């Protein structure tokens with residue numbers, strides 16, 4: 329199966345558990361982290377997380393699973409339209 | 416007020432009047448506050464029992480179940496119950512004590528990183544770092560547990576915060592979980608598929624009951640005339656006597672249900688998630704069907720089966736929107752004939768008790784609106800097949816996890832939430848021993864749960880698989896050295912009777928149901944009885960085995 333690398337951008341509340349939760353979901357759902365960058369944004373005290381994942385699975389399924397993490401406010405696949413979290 | 420008193424006050428404000436738990440060092444301040452609190456605490460005899468009791472409480476009453484445990488081993492003992500609640504989308508709030516803030520991260524006595532452990536088994540988890548965070552955390556926990564796809568939330572509270580004096584005022588009233596939104600974008604496409612379908616099937620999962628959409632679903636079935644099948648968690652949604660109902664589908668589903676699904680040209684999944692125990696070999700599941708998927712959880716759509724139309728959001732509203740008379744009389748008739756042609760047979764040679772007939776007798780004799788819980792194994796599948804339930808809150812079984820040990824404690828929780836209804840726990844001799852200590856809870860509070868212990872002196876379901884798929888190599892499934900279950904129950908002052916012959920069944924069931932307190936009916940059956948039909952793993956559902 330072809331492995332695809334896709335970049336996900338996440339806006340999250342600055343909670344102590346959110347990064348671990350994100351990584352746990354990525355691993356459990358069968359994706360591998362290739363790159364990770366996290367910044368605490370000074371204005372709204374939120375976190376901006378950019379993560380590239382590798383998998384032969386569609387990234388949409390992962391986005392929906394990540395969207396269920398309570399502390400995530402916004403998530404999008406880079407270069408695609410922004411998805412508001414409604415899950 | 417102390418942090419601990421604040422927690423209890425807030426629980427009360429969220430409508431909590433009963434909790435299940437077990438004390439220990441790091442949660443002692445909370446237990447000290449319980450001493451004076453109007454909240455009734457049920458002391459279970461293992462934290463797993465407390466977690467399952469909270470699950471049973473929540474599922475039988477559609478309220479939030481609350482369980483408490485101390486740090487370290489107390490908290491880790493909750494994990495299996497939380498995993499069950501996570502898989503079966505049950506709103507549970509678990510509160511754990513934690514070592515004091517100053518000791519966090521120092522490998523202190525009974526310190527365990529329960530937050531780290533809980534990621535995989537909770538919808539959300541919160542460690543409190545200041546007493547001032549308590550109101551928001553408890554509020555969030557109740558909102559999150561009950562909103563969208565429901566699930567368990569864990570709150571971990573360091574001991575020093577429980578002791579701390581706070582002057583937080585409680586005037587604001589607790590937030591309610593928001594109503595689930597209605598999705599309308601794909602309604603037209605869904606209606607088109609419905610009108611075009613010649614052989615539609617409604618595949619009903621546990622989500623319907625959880626969404627409180629049972630009435631809407633029943634109205635949908637009556638209006639559309641559509642035949643329907645249910646998952647283990649969906650049982651009770653459509654009344655068993657309804658002519659549209661074909662039974663449970665999947666690995667131990669009825670022949671009529673599985674064949675109808677395999678033949679259908681449109682499958683409407685409502686609050687269901689295409690679990691592998693339901694679909695059998697996925698690539699061969701309902702291959703000719705288009706699929707409409709109605710659910711609250713976006714992540715379930717296209718997870719295992721690509722669908723043609725997804726309707727996300729509020730099931731109550733979406734079912735009403737789609738409801739219309741359909742021209743499916745011929746198909747409905749075909750399904751009805753399958754239902755009668757393949758109806759269960761209860762004739763069974765010999766004098767020994769036939770578990771399906773026993774469970775049918777109990778089902779026919781139990782009062783209306785009784786709750787049945789099960790453990791896991793053959794007895795669980797027999798109960799699902801041969802008992803009838805008035806509504807989904809009346810059949811509680813560990814579906815997603817299949818956790819042995821669920822039956823007795825979940826029955827305790829169900830009985831506490833519905834003290835006036837009959838609650839029956841159908842258990843197996845293997846599973847019963849997994850939380851047998853909860854007999855102590857039954858005794859202490861005189862909780863009148865009726866236990867039906869189906870004893871085949873084996874880990875029956877595993878033994879059945881060894882017989883069928885492992886060349887009868889019966890590795891570690893013999894339980895012929897079981898304890899004397901009647902003596903065991905009597906040690907807890909619980910009335911118990913053993914039966915082993917068919918002629919004893921009717922009167923024993925009547926005596927059990929008439930008994931006022933807790934009761935154990937110990938039923939000995941043949942060790943080699945099997946559950947039929949059975950779809951072997953990774954096999955298409957029409958290729959079911961019907962007997963050896």
Ligand SMILES: Cc1ncc(C[n+]2csc(CCOP(=O)(O)OP(=O)(O)O)c2C)c(N)n1
Pocket residue numbers: 790791792793794795816817818819820842843844845846847869871873874875876877
């Ligand atoms: C906690 C747990 N451990 C192991 C299993 C695997 N398992 C599934 S059914 C079963 C046998 C259950 O035996 P019993 O409770 O006697 O029920 P029976 O099948 O005989 O009716 C086992 C071991 C499980 N489901 N849960």
